[in-house]
Amino acid sequence: MSETQRESWTGSGATAHHMDEGEFRRFGKEMIDWVADYLYGGVEKHPVQSRAAPGEVRSMLPGRPPREGEGFKDIISDLDRIVLPGLTHWQHPNWHGYFPANTSGPSILGDLVASGLGVQGMLWSTSPACTEVETLVMDWMAQALELPECYQSVPGPGGGVIQDTASSASFVTLLAARERATDWRSNREGLGAIDRRLVAYTSNQAHSSIAKAMKMAGMGEDQLRLVGVDDGHRMDPSALEECIRRDLADGHLPCYVCATLGTTSSVAIDPVREIAEITDAHGIWLHVDGAFAGAAAICPEYRGMHEGLELADSYTFNPHKWLFTNFDCNCLWLRDREPLVRTLTVMPEYLRNEASESGRVIDYRDWQVPLGRRFRALKLWFVMRFYGIEGLQALIRHHVELASHFERLVEEHPSLELSTPRNLTLTCFHHQDGDAATEELLKAVNATGDAYLSHTRLGDGDGGDRFVIRVSIGQSRIEREHVDRAFELIAREADRLSRR
Numbered sequence: 001m002s003e004t005q006r007e008s009w010t011g012s013g014a015t016a017h018h019m020d021e022g023e024f025r026r027f028g029k030e031m032i033d034w035v036a037d038y039l040y041g042g043v044e045k046h047p048v049q050s051r052a053a054p055g056e057v058r059s060m061l062p063g064r065p066p067r068e069g070e071g072f073k074d075i076i077s078d079l080d081r082i083v084l085p086g087l088t089h090w091q092h093p094n095w096h097g098y099f100p101a102n103t104s105g106p107s108i109l110g111d112l113v114a115s116g117l118g119v120q121g122m123l124w125s126t127s128p129a130c131t132e133v134e135t136l137v138m139d140w141m142a143q144a145l146e147l148p149e150c151y152q153s154v155p156g157p158g159g160g161v162i163q164d165t166a167s168s169a170s171f172v173t174l175l176a177a178r179e180r181a182t183d184w185r186s187n188r189e190g191l192g193a194i195d196r197r198l199v200a201y202t203s204n205q206a207h208s209s210i211a212k213a214m215k216m217a218g219m220g221e222d223q224l225r226l227v228g229v230d231d232g233h234r235m236d237p238s239a240l241e242e243c244i245r246r247d248l249a250d251g252h253l254p255c256y257v258c259a260t261l262g263t264t265s266s267v268a269i270d271p272v273r274e275i276a277e278i279t280d281a282h283g284i285w286l287h288v289d290g291a292f293a294g295a296a297a298i299c300p301e302y303r304g305m306h307e308g309l310e311l312a313d314s315y316t317f318n319p320h321k322w323l324f325t326n327f328d329c330n331c332l333w334l335r336d337r338e339p340l341v342r343t344l345t346v347m348p349e350y351l352r353n354e355a356s357e358s359g360r361v362i363d364y365r366d367w368q369v370p371l372g373r374r375f376r377a378l379k380l381w382f383v384m385r386f387y388g389i390e391g392l393q394a395l396i397r398h399h400v401e402l403a404s405h406f407e408r409l410v411e412e413h414p415s416l417e418l419s420t421p422r423n424l425t426l427t428c429f430h431h432q433d434g435d436a437a438t439e440e441l442l443k444a445v446n447a448t449g450d451a452y453l454s455h456t457r458l459g460d461g462d463g464g465d466r467f468v469i470r471v472s473i474g475q476s477r478i479e480r481e482h483v484d485r486a487f488e489l490i491a492r493e494a495d496r497l498s499r500r
């Protein structure tokens with residue numbers, strides 16, 4: 001290295017310094033122990049919800065980067081002292097907020113290996129195993145969930161890809177649907193070239209990522225029709241059909257329907273077959289978003305929700321929610337991959353290579369928004385091989401049993417009411433004294449730091465809606481004692497509110 005180079009890296013006089021092999025091995029072992037201490041016990045010493053005030057974490061750290069490199073021990077000391085108290089602990093067994101983002105030993109180690117390998121799998125040719133393991137794992141997962149065969153890459157024309165999130169899966173499928181409906185004119189000429197307005201449909205219980213995708217696709221949030229639901233919060237297919245007919249009569253161009261397997265608020269399962277028969281008849285792209293509930297289909301008893309999936313165009317679920325694979329890991333399958341690839345592909349000279357030109361390989365850059373991609377398949381491959389299908393089934397069933405136990409406790413409590421019957425592992429309930437009491441109950445439980453719950457608003461069956469508490473079970477190390485502890489806190493606060 002020249003003197004000038006050294007100076008521009010580190011400032012005059014200082015020496016550039018990589019972590020050497022000895023340090024890497026020593027700190028690496030210490031860091032694995034650190035993570036193990038955290039996951040297997042340490043996490044429970046922290047309040048589940050961070051008590052940090054806005055700006056507090058930043059105020060404890062230097063405002064400017066260090067001029068000279070620091071010792072690794074100093075970095076870890078700040079991690080313990082400043083970062084950990086600033087975290088809300090999603091891996092705490094009394095984490096019951098939103099949906100889980102559960103993880104596992106094999107997944108963490110798979111992710112670590114992916115970081116160590118540091119390969120870039122944008123093209124097959126930039127690291128063949130990165131692509132081929134991913135294609136294989138996605139076919140394995142399709143088999144494990146017993147998805148219709150059309151979604152597997154062999155024999156094709158379908159196939160699976162790992163995206164970062166379900167939001168990306170919905171976004172890229174919406175783009176493909178938009179293009180298929182406009183014969184790729186909007187891809188070439190822009191949306192202005194389309195004389196009739198494109199519209200899409202989902203239920204009023206669908207995740208906000210669909211509305212966001214409409215904004216990003218240039219189709220406009222107002223062009224997303226929010227279809228009504230039945231009293232179980234499932235999309236009403238006759239309302240969908242009516243909406244489509246009205247739009248067609250008005251000169252609109254319906255291009256995309258998103259059905260949900262496991263809505264965010266209450267884990268309602270939309271009737272895919274009935275919806276698929278409508279989209280099939282009108283030639284509309286059907287995307288099925290199973291972000292959370294999709295993992296349950298690893299167990300045969302929950303596969304009924306896949307009914308009709310063979311008529312859908314795309315299906316997605318998140319192993320990073322409930323399949324012990326740490327964030328980020330989303331699985332997206334296409335019944336026919338060609339419309340997606342055609343929508344997203346661009347071939348600059350610097351990426352040209354013989355393998356791509358042979359047509360015999362998959363280049364996953366054409367299936368996603370970014371060019372570059374990590375070896376995410378490795379953690380899923382580790383998880384599937386370590387647990388096996390039977391191991392994963394046992395864990396899912398354990399969580400459903402715990403949720404059913406929790407639901408019984410709520411039902412038996414005099415001042416709590418179920419807001420809707422439990423779906424899989426999500427129980428929604430409220431205090432009988434109404435919204436203000438339910439909201440206060442939620443705040444009081446979360447303030448204890450011993451459990452974390454979240455909320456939503458749900459239709460009350462009388463045309464109104466109410467504030468409800470969601471208790472979502474699915475943390476990797478949750479046991480019955482944790483569920484009982486959470487309920488004990490809820491019951492104590494509910495009784496206190498009732499006595500007032």
Ligand SMILES: Cc1ncc(COP(=O)(O)O)c(C=O)c1O
Nearest residue numbers: 165166167207262263264289291
């Ligand atoms: C039904 C549904 N779809 C999509 C998402 C978004 O997931 P992601 O964070 O992977 O984009 C969620 C998140 O909870 C969800 O519940």
